[in-house]
Amino acid sequence: MTAYDALMSHDRQTRALGQISGRLSWDQETMMPSGAVDQRAEEQGAMEAVLHARRTDPQVGGWLDAAEPETDVAAASIREIRRGFERASKVPAELATALARLTSKSQGIWAEARRANDVAAFLPVLEEVVALKREEAQAVAGNSVNSPYDALIEDYEVGITGAELQTMFDGMRPGLVALRERALAGQAGPAISGSFACDVQMSLANEVAERFGYDKTRGRLDLAVHPFSSGSGDDVRITTRICEDDPFNCLYSTIHETGHACYEQRIDPAYRLTPLGHGVSMGVHESQSRIYENQLGRGRAFCGWLFGAMTDRFGDIGVADADAFYAAVNRVHRGYIRTEADEVQYNLHIMLRFDLERALVGGDLTVKDLEAAWNDRFEADFGYAVDKPSNGLLQDVHWSVGLFGYFPTYSLGNVYAGCLYKALTSQVSGLDAALAQGDPSPATTWLQTNLQTHGGLRLPKDTITHACGEEPTSAPLMAYLEEKFTALYPD
Amino acid sequence: MTAYDALMSHDRQTRALGQISGRLSWDQETMMPSGAVDQRAEEQGAMEAVLHARRTDPQVGGWLDAAEPETDVAAASIREIRRGFERASKVPAELATALARLTSKSQGIWAEARRANDVAAFLPVLEEVVALKREEAQAVAGNSVNSPYDALIEDYEVGITGAELQTMFDGMRPGLVALRERALAGQAGPAISGSFACDVQMSLANEVAERFGYDKTRGRLDLAVHPFSSGSGDDVRITTRICEDDPFNCLYSTIHETGHACYEQRIDPAYRLTPLGHGVSMGVHESQSRIYENQLGRGRAFCGWLFGAMTDRFGDIGVADADAFYAAVNRVHRGYIRTEADEVQYNLHIMLRFDLERALVGGDLTVKDLEAAWNDRFEADFGYAVDKPSNGLLQDVHWSVGLFGYFPTYSLGNVYAGCLYKALTSQVSGLDAALAQGDPSPATTWLQTNLQTHGGLRLPKDTITHACGEEPTSAPLMAYLEEKFTALYPD
Numbered sequence: 001m002t003a004y005d006a007l008m009s010h011d012r013q014t015r016a017l018g019q020i021s022g023r024l025s026w027d028q029e030t031m032m033p034s035g036a037v038d039q040r041a042e043e044q045g046a047m048e049a050v051l052h053a054r055r056t057d058p059q060v061g062g063w064l065d066a067a068e069p070e071t072d073v074a075a076a077s078i079r080e081i082r083r084g085f086e087r088a089s090k091v092p093a094e095l096a097t098a099l100a101r102l103t104s105k106s107q108g109i110w111a112e113a114r115r116a117n118d119v120a121a122f123l124p125v126l127e128e129v130v131a132l133k134r135e136e137a138q139a140v141a142g143n144s145v146n147s148p149y150d151a152l153i154e155d156y157e158v159g160i161t162g163a164e165l166q167t168m169f170d171g172m173r174p175g176l177v178a179l180r181e182r183a184l185a186g187q188a189g190p191a192i193s194g195s196f197a198c199d200v201q202m203s204l205a206n207e208v209a210e211r212f213g214y215d216k217t218r219g220r221l222d223l224a225v226h227p228f229s230s231g232s233g234d235d236v237r238i239t240t241r242i243c244e245d246d247p248f249n250c251l252y253s254t255i256h257e258t259g260h261a262c263y264e265q266r267i268d269p270a271y272r273l274t275p276l277g278h279g280v281s282m283g284v285h286e287s288q289s290r291i292y293e294n295q296l297g298r299g300r301a302f303c304g305w306l307f308g309a310m311t312d313r314f315g316d317i318g319v320a321d322a323d324a325f326y327a328a329v330n331r332v333h334r335g336y337i338r339t340e341a342d343e344v345q346y347n348l349h350i351m352l353r354f355d356l357e358r359a360l361v362g363g364d365l366t367v368k369d370l371e372a373a374w375n376d377r378f379e380a381d382f383g384y385a386v387d388k389p390s391n392g393l394l395q396d397v398h399w400s401v402g403l404f405g406y407f408p409t410y411s412l413g414n415v416y417a418g419c420l421y422k423a424l425t426s427q428v429s430g431l432d433a434a435l436a437q438g439d440p441s442p443a444t445t446w447l448q449t450n451l452q453t454h455g456g457l458r459l460p461k462d463t464i465t466h467a468c469g470e471e472p473t474s475a476p477l478m479a480y481l482e483e484k485f486t487a488l489y490p491d
Numbered sequence: 492m493t494a495y496d497a498l499m500s501h502d503r504q505t506r507a508l509g510q511i512s513g514r515l516s517w518d519q520e521t522m523m524p525s526g527a528v529d530q531r532a533e534e535q536g537a538m539e540a541v542l543h544a545r546r547t548d549p550q551v552g553g554w555l556d557a558a559e560p561e562t563d564v565a566a567a568s569i570r571e572i573r574r575g576f577e578r579a580s581k582v583p584a585e586l587a588t589a590l591a592r593l594t595s596k597s598q599g600i601w602a603e604a605r606r607a608n609d610v611a612a613f614l615p616v617l618e619e620v621v622a623l624k625r626e627e628a629q630a631v632a633g634n635s636v637n638s639p640y641d642a643l644i645e646d647y648e649v650g651i652t653g654a655e656l657q658t659m660f661d662g663m664r665p666g667l668v669a670l671r672e673r674a675l676a677g678q679a680g681p682a683i684s685g686s687f688a689c690d691v692q693m694s695l696a697n698e699v700a701e702r703f704g705y706d707k708t709r710g711r712l713d714l715a716v717h718p719f720s721s722g723s724g725d726d727v728r729i730t731t732r733i734c735e736d737d738p739f740n741c742l743y744s745t746i747h748e749t750g751h752a753c754y755e756q757r758i759d760p761a762y763r764l765t766p767l768g769h770g771v772s773m774g775v776h777e778s779q780s781r782i783y784e785n786q787l788g789r790g791r792a793f794c795g796w797l798f799g800a801m802t803d804r805f806g807d808i809g810v811a812d813a814d815a816f817y818a819a820v821n822r823v824h825r826g827y828i829r830t831e832a833d834e835v836q837y838n839l840h841i842m843l844r845f846d847l848e849r850a851l852v853g854g855d856l857t858v859k860d861l862e863a864a865w866n867d868r869f870e871a872d873f874g875y876a877v878d879k880p881s882n883g884l885l886q887d888v889h890w891s892v893g894l895f896g897y898f899p900t901y902s903l904g905n906v907y908a909g910c911l912y913k914a915l916t917s918q919v920s921g922l923d924a925a926l927a928q929g930d931p932s933p934a935t936t937w938l939q940t941n942l943q944t945h946g947g948l949r950l951p952k953d954t955i956t957h958a959c960g961e962e963p964t965s966a967p968l969m970a971y972l973e974e975k976f977t978a979l980y981p982d
Contacts, residue, residue, distance in 0.1 A: 020534050020538060039763065
């Protein structure tokens with residue numbers, strides 16, 4: 001057996017075990033009885049110990065040194081395994097254990113502080129988390145030219161730095177603020193209203209997921225508190241949630257997760273359980289979920305079909321026609337919560353978090369000053385003040401569990417979605433005609449062929465460049481948003 | 492850290508991983524999308540490799556040699572770990588791998604042969620399975636006084652030999668045959684009939700499970716093709732199945748699995764994820780499922796409550812009163828299939844399989860002669876001839892997957908249930924009065940205190956002796972069956 005074969009065989013088994021760990025997390029969010037939580041924590045801990053030992057196994061280092069790739073696929077596979085191995089090996093085991101222990105504790109403290117609207121109860125443990133994440137980031141960055149924050153970004157998005165993101169986001173912000181001001185000063189049409197039975201919402205969500213290409217023979221749709229997609233290859237499961245008075249919550253969460261799931265389901269089967277057999281980065285993953293959800297799902301054409309599908313099922317939904325329905329789907333509204341934000345304001349939420357977390361990790365902002373910084377920035381970008389901590393600093397789980405460097409991938413995904421939509425519309429004709437019939441397949445087939453099937457073959461940015469035929473920039477997203485929301489909110 | 496502490500810590504992590512593997516099997520039978528089957532096989536294979544490496548880790552042998560137990564619990568834990576370690580270490584890795592590969596293939600061949608009623612299509616692979624199992628049995632038995640078949644029994648039931656089982660079963664057989672003849676010659680009352688909506692069946696099954704003590708905060712009830720119980724400690728899940736024209740299928744499968752699940756749920760929490768934290772053997776496990784299902788669930792007292800519960804929910808069910816309902820629940824009927832057999836004929840099914848598989852492993856019967864031997868014995872014991880292979884030799888999955896030595900534990904469980912029921916009724920008053928109100932808790936509390944809570948502390952037979960105050964024999968079961976079915980089928 002060659003070193004490459006030995007490396008791939010070991011890696012394949014590790015990835016199979018990683019899939020199991022992900023399936024356990026799915027189970028915990030969907031099926032697990034409440035009383036099993038402590039036992040499950042111990043089971044997952046045992047699994048993590050096995051995975052960590054395999055990922056840092058010195059044999060992997062030896063195989064990596066000796067492996068000689070003969071194909072592009074082999075070279076890409078070695079590249080991915082090497083990065084994972086070096087990343088895992090750079091962090092001392094004690095630090096990894098301390099972080100795992102701290103963040104499992106701090107998540108509970110955060111949840112309780114959010115419930116009680118009590119920032120002071122959260123800050124001490126957040127301070128500990130930031131300190132350990134800085135330590136981790138420094139261990140990973142080592143003597144490289146990248147900053148510690150860049151090292152954290154790399155866990156989610158390889159090949160982009162904090163400085164590059166800063167430049168991109170700073171360029172977008174004025175336009176987004178202007179769009180937000182225009183929309184909030186303008187006349188919004190009515191929201192939808194009516195009676196939306198849970199089982200009918202769920203049945204429509206299932207239909208819509210399948211229309212967007214979700215293969216139910218290799219996945220399933222369940223309910224969970226937070227929608228997510230889980231797994232790769234032939235077992236990719238998604239969840240959604242249901243609000244009885246807001247069917248868009250269930251529907252657009254489902255379309256979003258369908259985007260993630262289709263990316264996983266449509267990767268070349270030859271890559272299954274290899275380093276190339278899953279979405280290449282969080283940013284590229286989010287580009288899929290966002291283009292499904294926004295450019296396709298919230299576009300005028302598909303809204304025409306959806307208006308009919310909803311009135312068929314729910315009767316009167318409080319809007320007169322498909323145009324009014326489209327306006328209701330895309331209403332820009334005041335709000336504090338990132339996950340409920342519209343396409344315009346969403347990226348402002350991300351930029352706020354990006355700047356603050358980059359300053360925290362870089363040592364330019366202390367946890368003590370974080371709330372004031374959040375509130376000042378929110379008022380500047382959104383035009384109104386945060387009313388309570390659960391609508392401000394305490395709203396997201398991410399920092400409590402040590403996810404620093406993750407937030408920017410959301411907006412990067414939107415930027416990538418903008419690029420992909422521009423390429424898609426320029427290359428595929430009849431897109432809107434099909435969408436108006438409830439058929440996104442011309443779009444999703446293009447995405448499959450040009451992006452999804454390639455999995456992790458290319459680096460994230462190269463994946464987008466390959467699909468679009470040009471390097472990604474924020475211009476297409478900004479142009480799309482300006483055109484869409486200027487039309488929705490005319491002077 | 493002492494050798495004992497190191498041993499227990501390693502073992503605990505292995506057991507946590509074992510729980511995960513069991514949870515995956517549950518998922519496969521209940522939730523997994525059909526297209527995920529190949530990927531799941533690879534995931535489970537990776538998990539099995541991890542578990543096998545841990546179970547045969549030479550460090551375990553060192554710790555076992557050095558460990559000094561200071562308590563009964565420690566001594567019992569070491570005893571259990573030692574047996575598992577020695578068992579796993581005796582079988583050469585290549586043989587274990589060959590068996591795993593063969594039985595995963597042979598199960599498919601069996602399923603197809605059963606569907607086609609084609610014995611000849613199954614026998615060649617069965618011959619291979621028997622050969623490998625004999626090899627495995629010889630490796631495990633080694634130079635011990637036990638026969639190879641005894642070594643296989645030990646995988647499911649420690650402390651009993653094929654010869655002992657033979658003596659016990661041969662003693663029971665004439666009485667069972669006589670009871671079967673009496674019942675089939677007698678007058679059976681009507682079966683129930685009516686309309687049994689699936690959701691109502693499932694809701695009643697949930698209620699009955701909880702009445703029998705199943706803790707739904709640490710478990711859940713789902714549908715599966717074959718009912719089973721899965722997991723230990725705080726996450727013990729059960730499944731049932733629904734036939735729209737036979738509600739007893741769902742109900743009594745649920746009560747049966749509830750017996751298994753309550754055994755697991757009610758073990759002393761201090762034993763969780765230790766060698767004592769699960770049911771001690773298949774026979775003792777089956778004693779719990781059987782006493783819940785038969786002595787309690789099919790007894791006259793509980794049938795009185797159940798008749799009311801069913802007529803409340805389903806209206807007319809085709810029987811006039813609780814006595815007629817009780818007779819319908821306990822109807823003895825001609826049939827070929829073990830899993831559908833009544834309390835009288837069930838054990839005859841087991842004894843047939845036990846004698847044949849013991850002869851196969853012992854070399855006294857060839858696979859070539861197996862079908863004739865099955866059919867001759869069936870006609871002798873049941874009084875009518877097998878009509879087709881899917882009702883005969885091909886009906887059970889067990890042999891196709893290498894489960895030899897497993898069948899006798901079903902009847903042993905019935906024997907143990909008989910002993911427990913005798914002790915229970917002699918020690919607890921008011922049992923039937925409570926059961927007549929749909930309340931099995933006086934019985935299940937006694938089982939919890941005297942048996943379930945102790946988990947694997949004592950060897951299987953000692954577990955029963957401890958609970959009953961005397962050594963188990965088949966006499967109580969035979970007396971119970973004779974009394975019950977003589978009354979149901981009077982001269």
